[in-house]
Amino acid sequence: MKAAVIPALGEAATIRDIAQRTRAWVDLVVIVDDGSSDGTAARLEGLDVVVLRHESRRGKAAALWTGFAHALACGADAIVTIDGDGQHGPEDIPRLLAAHARFPDRIVIGSRLHDRANFPARRYYANCFARFWISWAAGYPIADTQTGFRVYPAALLAALDRDDFHGDGFVFESEVLIRAAKMGIHAIAVPIPGIYPKAARASHFRPVADIARIVIMVGGYLFRPGMFAKLRRSLGRAEIIEQDPARG
Numbered sequence: 001m002k003a004a005v006i007p008a009l010g011e012a013a014t015i016r017d018i019a020q021r022t023r024a025w026v027d028l029v030v031i032v033d034d035g036s037s038d039g040t041a042a043r044l045e046g047l048d049v050v051v052l053r054h055e056s057r058r059g060k061a062a063a064l065w066t067g068f069a070h071a072l073a074c075g076a077d078a079i080v081t082i083d084g085d086g087q088h089g090p091e092d093i094p095r096l097l098a099a100h101a102r103f104p105d106r107i108v109i110g111s112r113l114h115d116r117a118n119f120p121a122r123r124y125y126a127n128c129f130a131r132f133w134i135s136w137a138a139g140y141p142i143a144d145t146q147t148g149f150r151v152y153p154a155a156l157l158a159a160l161d162r163d164d165f166h167g168d169g170f171v172f173e174s175e176v177l178i179r180a181a182k183m184g185i186h187a188i189a190v191p192i193p194g195i196y197p198k199a200a201r202a203s204h205f206r207p208v209a210d211i212a213r214i215v216i217m218v219g220g221y222l223f224r225p226g227m228f229a230k231l232r233r234s235l236g237r238a239e240i241i242e243q244d245p246a247r248g
Helices: 015-023 060-073 090-102 121-138 154-159 171-182 207-222 227-234
Strands: 002-008 028-034 050-054 078-081 107-111 150-153 187-191
Touching: 002 015, 002 060, 015 028, 015 090, 028 060, 050 060, 060 078, 060 154, 060 171, 078 090, 078 154, 090 107, 090 150, 090 187, 107 171, 121 171, 121 207, 121 227, 150 154, 171 207
Parallel strands: 002 028, 002 078, 028 050, 107 187
Antiparallel strands: 078 150, 107 150
């Protein structure tokens, strides 16, 4: 069974559309409303989705963990994560799942960094900075370390211990790549469009503060024996599955 987990905070304007479009491609959609005050959960009434709610804001990682636990309990063998703000196209889910079918033991990430023309400059450079450090800590080159559009093997998520992770914010999506690498599980990338609607709400990701937290987290993994060997390995080309020619 394929499931999708959508963390949501203040997504009343977009969440119903994203949930409906996501449900077309997976067996189960789990939306975790992380203490929204704008009626996000109410926008999902009547849809064939599961809505879980945190009474107060606990952070994106906490929302993902809540969704993962529910999807795993329902028997999911692969879990798609997709943001609820419209910056990922649910119609790309089949491409990520096709990559998962070919590489079922890998994390599949939807990579946007190749689409530089559509990427806001500040976020582009912040993401490149984070990618350098996270790739170094993981010991191999990763195409896009900050994307929230991924497919995780259920076996990987079931093997992770939440207590081993640092905090409940955006750091999780970086740290899980490092922890998976320590388990011998690498990520493979599928190119996806960078979607940044002009009328979209402001991103919850804060380039300076969140990248600083990521770098601090990464430092705990780097200052260990073998760090310079990992640096050499991380400077190669990231593994990317070329875009389906039929999509142009």
